[in-house]
Amino acid sequence: MTPKRPLFWSGLAAVAVAAVLVGCAALHSSYELPAAHPDELEPGPPVCSDCHEPDGGGVVYARFDHTPAFAAGAHRLAAGQREAVCSLCHQPSMCNGCHADAVELKPSTRDPGGTRRAYPHRGDYLTRHRIDGRVDPAPCFRCHGNPKASASCRPCHGR
Amino acid sequence: MPKRWGATALAFTALGAFVFAAGPPARAAGVHLASSTLVRAFEDRDGNRATPVYEYLQADLGELDDRGVSVHLYGWGRLDLADDDAFGDRAAGEAVYAYAQYTAGNNLMVRLGRQYVFQGGANESLDGVRVDADVSPLFSFTAYGGVPVAVEEVDGRSGDTLWGGRFGHHSGDRYDLGLSYKHLANDGSRDDEFVGLDGSVSLPAGIGVSGRSLYSLATDGWAEHAYEADVPAWGTRIRPFFQQVSYEDRFDTGENTGGPFRALAGSDERSTTLGADWWIPAAGPVDVTVRLHHNRYDERSSATYAAGSVRWPVAKALDLGGELGRMNGGDDRDRYTLLRLFAYWELPFGYATADAVYARYDEDVFGEDASLFLSATGGWRTPVENLLVEVNADYGSDPYFDSNLRAFAAVRYVYDR
Numbered sequence: 001m002t003p004k005r006p007l008f009w010s011g012l013a014a015v016a017v018a019a020v021l022v023g024c025a026a027l028h029s030s031y032e033l034p035a036a037h038p039d040e041l042e043p044g045p046p047v048c049s050d051c052h053e054p055d056g057g058g059v060v061y062a063r064f065d066h067t068p069a070f071a072a073g074a075h076r077l078a079a080g081q082r083e084a085v086c087s088l089c090h091q092p093s094m095c096n097g098c099h100a101d102a103v104e105l106k107p108s109t110r111d112p113g114g115t116r117r118a119y120p121h122r123g124d125y126l127t128r129h130r131i132d133g134r135v136d137p138a139p140c141f142r143c144h145g146n147p148k149a150s151a152s153c154r155p156c157h158g159r
Numbered sequence: 160m161p162k163r164w165g166a167t168a169l170a171f172t173a174l175g176a177f178v179f180a181a182g183p184p185a186r187a188a189g190v191h192l193a194s195s196t197l198v199r200a201f202e203d204r205d206g207n208r209a210t211p212v213y214e215y216l217q218a219d220l221g222e223l224d225d226r227g228v229s230v231h232l233y234g235w236g237r238l239d240l241a242d243d244d245a246f247g248d249r250a251a252g253e254a255v256y257a258y259a260q261y262t263a264g265n266n267l268m269v270r271l272g273r274q275y276v277f278q279g280g281a282n283e284s285l286d287g288v289r290v291d292a293d294v295s296p297l298f299s300f301t302a303y304g305g306v307p308v309a310v311e312e313v314d315g316r317s318g319d320t321l322w323g324g325r326f327g328h329h330s331g332d333r334y335d336l337g338l339s340y341k342h343l344a345n346d347g348s349r350d351d352e353f354v355g356l357d358g359s360v361s362l363p364a365g366i367g368v369s370g371r372s373l374y375s376l377a378t379d380g381w382a383e384h385a386y387e388a389d390v391p392a393w394g395t396r397i398r399p400f401f402q403q404v405s406y407e408d409r410f411d412t413g414e415n416t417g418g419p420f421r422a423l424a425g426s427d428e429r430s431t432t433l434g435a436d437w438w439i440p441a442a443g444p445v446d447v448t449v450r451l452h453h454n455r456y457d458e459r460s461s462a463t464y465a466a467g468s469v470r471w472p473v474a475k476a477l478d479l480g481g482e483l484g485r486m487n488g489g490d491d492r493d494r495y496t497l498l499r500l501f502a503y504w505e506l507p508f509g510y511a512t513a514d515a516v517y518a519r520y521d522e523d524v525f526g527e528d529a530s531l532f533l534s535a536t537g538g539w540r541t542p543v544e545n546l547l548v549e550v551n552a553d554y555g556s557d558p559y560f561d562s563n564l565r566a567f568a569a570v571r572y573v574y575d576r
Contacts, residue, residue, distance in 0.1 A: 034263065035223075035262060036224040062391075068438050074398060077371060080279060081357060083336050091233075092322060100284070110215070112567060115501040116503050122555040126559050127518070128497075136452075136454055137410070138404045144419065145415075145417050146310065148309045148310075148312060150418050151249055153418050157419040
């Protein structure tokens, strides 16, 4: 069997399942998020639960409070479950500023004036990454784990 | 390939220039354009001088504040005016995403084109289709499929496939449980396949617990467990967390594994991280965060990172902040002390910022025991609405550079209608 045959049937099955699920989706009503946050927010990191009930209205808004821990890493699990909540205020470019296979410039280089933001890799991270990478390579892998995203690693680490 | 990326770079640069030249479109309901044109000047480690011009361009068109059809584009291109060899054969541009989106009732969303999928443990760039929807008040799903972008550099794109999804069960705002799956093939053979379990639950007293586990079907082992809690207490927020990673099962994704992780994928190492972040917003006007991460391993000595950071709004227009951290690894080569100080000063016509990062290493790196990084930035909000001009200078002295100056300038423009 050529490699393309299973691809075809897998694709067909996926489309069929998706069609059924979308059909089901059309038949019910549940809590719906708006397409965009209805009010303009104050500048600075928002604490969603200041205005929303922390765990009310179909969304646990406290999970999306932009605390320092949220910026530093806690947003990963929240976004992995309810990306639609992020989309109320952010376009994907917000995520892709840091998480992308190839944006070349690290966030603190692209936005050097963003001193109040929790950008990783500030300053001489070239040296510090030797230690941080040995201590916990999992966060490195999340953004540099594939051949395209590791282009900046290639000059020293090879392919 | 360089010619192809060169063309991409030129296309984005030209498009960015067009945005400036054209100004606000005559008919532009539901239009968001954001352009950042950056110029850098620096010398690399091999002595190559570089003066790259970057254009980062984002465009969002269509129904942006309501349900309907919209188009979203984001990408960048680079043109090195110095025409030296600083960038070698690295890509000179990339369409990060370019997709059409349709949204409707019941949280239905369909995306078609190049996009990123951050869902249920997936973290992939995809040329294909994605569908999200609620199928009942209790169940929702995400499904995606197409061609992965990451492995296009490995033997082209023929036979490359990526597909998967997540099926979720949730009860209002009480809990959300998900089962996810991802399959990635390069040249027709499986590189990465995992099943993921994720969950979050709201407990009394505002306590939240969430986490996920990934099981690699390619290596037949648990790849990662990551769990955390959010505990409000005494006006503060405590975030204890646990993470366990099996290097072989997490990093061995066949041809899809990036260079630095291939050696790790061949080890039997497993790391366990326990830690907590403690955010104390109520310490007077000063915002304090304390961080403690302890890493234990099956095969090597443990390591601990402890840090405290503060942010102090001295005045309405002036923020000061800093961080002091200590990495204490099993031996000297894994130990350093980090000090960062920063300032942000809001001015009537823009802003000024300063940043200093100092690291001292317990064991010399290339004969040096410290790094110093200094950065100063000025931003001018021009009379043209949403047009910002920014200049920056960095100084660095570290194991890789004896003394290094870098310059940066940016013109940023946002158009919304």
